[in-house]
Amino acid sequence: MRFLLDLLWVILAVLAAWGLAVGLLLATPQELAVLLGFAVFMLLASRLLWGYGALSVFAEGVGRGEQPDRGQAEAAARVPEPERLGFAALASFWLAALEPYRYAFYAVYLVLMLVTLASKLVLPLPDLWAWVTGSTLFEGVFWGASVVALLVWSISSLAASLTAKAASSA
Numbered sequence: 234m235r236f237l238l239d240l241l242w243v244i245l246a247v248l249a250a251w252g253l254a255v256g257l258l259l260a261t262p263q264e265l266a267v268l269l270g271f272a273v274f275m276l277l278a279s280r281l282l283w284g285y286g287a288l289s290v291f292a293e294g295v296g297r298g299e300q301p302d303r304g305q306a307e308a309a310a311r312v313p314e315p316e317r318l319g320f321a322a323l324a325s326f327w328l329a330a331l332e333p334y335r336y337a338f339y340a341v342y343l344v345l346m347l348v349t350l351a352s353k354l355v356l357p358l359p360d361l362w363a364w365v366t367g368s369t370l371f372e373g374v375f376w377g378a379s380v381v382a383l384l385v386w387s388i389s390s391l392a393a394s395l396t397a398k399a400a401s402s403a
Contacts, residue, residue, distance in 0.1 A: 263373040270345075270377025278338055278385050284309065284331045285385075285392040288324065292395035295320040296402050321400040328396050335389055342382050349375040 257265070275282075287305060294301035303323065307315035310326035318326070349371045 263369050266370040266373025267377040270374035271380055272377075273374075274338075274342070274378040274381035277341060278381050281331060281334050281338060281385050282388060284327075284334070285388040288327050288331070288392045289388070289395050291320075291327070292324045292392065292399040295324055295399035296395060298402070321396075321402075324396045324399050328393060331389075331392075335385065338385060339382070342378055345371075345375055345378055 260268070287309070291301050291306050301320065303315075303320075306320075306323045306327055309330055310318075310323050311330050312318065312326050315323060315326075352371045
């Protein structure tokens, strides 16, 4: 039975690799720009996504009245004596520690948005301008980054909501 499952996983991996290769070979430059924007901004947002995800799990446990593991929260909160804090305060400090990364992410996203808008609105000859500057490629990178910005916004809102709920229940 184990051999059959291993064989199925190998077949699935080969089919996925084949599909990815064919998809990349047949993709237009704009589609590749969307993938590039998504990949680069996922790298930029990885600390935020993992941090807000772990904070959401921690704050949800605190909100339910459980005693979650303090180790990761104490390391992430970056306060001088975290063992003296309650769970809700620790979650609040953890949320505050992620804010500079969120602002930096949104600043880079805003610069990309401004560059994209500038490349689309500068000249009245959009076809010539797009050919010279790759404006449609900027737009592709922008739309790929927009997916990640939406993920960051939603998971940060969820973490803030769960942290507020945990603070009010404590």
